[in-house]
Amino acid sequence: MPMKGRFPIRRTLEYLQKGEVVFKKSVNIMTVNYNTHGDLSEGARKFVFFNIPQIQYKNPWVQIMMFKNMTPSPFLRFYLGKSFVLLFFNLFSILWYLLVLLLCLDDGEQVLVDVEGKDHKEIMNHVKTILGKSDKVLEAEALAKMELSNPANFGPKRYFLRECISEVEGQVPHPGFVPLPKEMTGKYRAKLAAASDE
Amino acid sequence: MSTRQASVHAKWIIGQVIGTKMKKTAKVRVTRLVLDPYLLKYYNKRKTYFAHDPLEQCTVGDVVLLKALPEKRSKHVNHELEEIVYKVGQVVDPLTGKRVAGKQYLEPLTESTEVSLTEKLEQLNITASTPPSVS
Numbered sequence: 001m002p003m004k005g006r007f008p009i010r011r012t013l014e015y016l017q018k019g020e021v022v023f024k025k026s027v028n029i030m031t032v033n034y035n036t037h038g039d040l041s042e043g044a045r046k047f048v049f050f051n052i053p054q055i056q057y058k059n060p061w062v063q064i065m066m067f068k069n070m071t072p073s074p075f076l077r078f079y080l081g082k083s084f085v086l087l088f089f090n091l092f093s094i095l096w097y098l099l100v101l102l103l104c105l106d107d108g109e110q111v112l113v114d115v116e117g118k119d120h121k122e123i124m125n126h127v128k129t130i131l132g133k134s135d136k137v138l139e140a141e142a143l144a145k146m147e148l149s150n151p152a153n154f155g156p157k158r159y160f161l162r163e164c165i166s167e168v169e170g171q172v173p174h175p176g177f178v179p180l181p182k183e184m185t186g187k188y189r190a191k192l193a194a195a196s197d198e
Numbered sequence: 199m200s201t202r203q204a205s206v207h208a209k210w211i212i213g214q215v216i217g218t219k220m221k222k223t224a225k226v227r228v229t230r231l232v233l234d235p236y237l238l239k240y241y242n243k244r245k246t247y248f249a250h251d252p253l254e255q256c257t258v259g260d261v262v263l264l265k266a267l268p269e270k271r272s273k274h275v276n277h278e279l280e281e282i283v284y285k286v287g288q289v290v291d292p293l294t295g296k297r298v299a300g301k302q303y304l305e306p307l308t309e310s311t312e313v314s315l316t317e318k319l320e321q322l323n324i325t326a327s328t329p330p331s332v333s
Contacts, residue, residue: 011239031283052231052240056233063208
């Protein structure tokens with residue numbers, strides 16, 4: 001029973017997670033202008049068809065808008081804006097306020113990328129180099145995320161892998177699942193201790 | 199409680215103007231791509247925002263860039279008009295800077311140095327003369 005539609009592989013989680021482009025924090029909006037007919041827009045059309053779902057999956061907070069047949073040549077446009085730094089602490093330090101205000105240069109920059117005649121893979125690579133996080137940064141982030149959750153820790157299922165050492169293969173299981181051998185039960189040991197005392 | 203820097207989550211948004219009947223306010227429809235959890239396909243989800251437009255320069259159908267205001271202007275208005283990206287009927291191609299309509303350029307791409315036809319005619323200096331009679 002095959003999946004419906006042409007290229008249904010686009011609609012698999014595995015394909016979406018394979019997206020390479022993770023935008024930098026400053027990118028807010030991405031706009032694609034392309035044409036529905038014409039050879040020069042072919043790359044842009046393929047980009048929209050294949051790669052936009054991947055980009056949106058990896059960047060859920062970036063607004064992506066598509067415009068068709070507005071201009072003769074296709075292009076991409078990115079609207080950047082520095083993210084606000086939340087000031088929920090230190091209301092009394094005016095100097096800190098000023099420093100942060102200077103850093104929050106909210107000037108909306110725009111990046112224009114001409115994609116006329118380009119192949120969709122070229123466009124993807126270009127976007128990755130100009131506005132995407134580099135592989136090193138992504139690896140460092142993944143590493144930091146892994147460091148937060150140490151698999152050696154035990155605790156509630158929501159935060160940790162295992163709740164008790166008894167869940168590990170080769171360790172003594174919980175008596176609720178498998179009855180303990182007689183020698184390990186408390187009452188047998190108590191009986192032995194009482195017998196040895198006497 | 200410290201003062202909040204911005205009142206909305208969306209700082210910069212782009213959308214199409216759908217109504218200008220309010221004074222100095224534009225009703226903007228913003229579409230975002232939302233993943234359908236079963237089909238795993240992205241669909242446009244609409245949301246309307248109200249934007250403060252002090253000069254009333256928006257018309258219905260413009261594509262507009264909005265910026266979040268630092269504080270709420272009124273109960274519904276949280277954004278202001280930053281820039282009209284594509285004005286309806288007067289779209290300017292950002293690559294060339296010329297006015298464009300669909301796939302055609304309304305202005306010529308190259309500045310032509312050729313003399314126009316009317317000027318050429320004047321140069322030829324044709325005077326009206328009696329046409330030769332056809333026998």
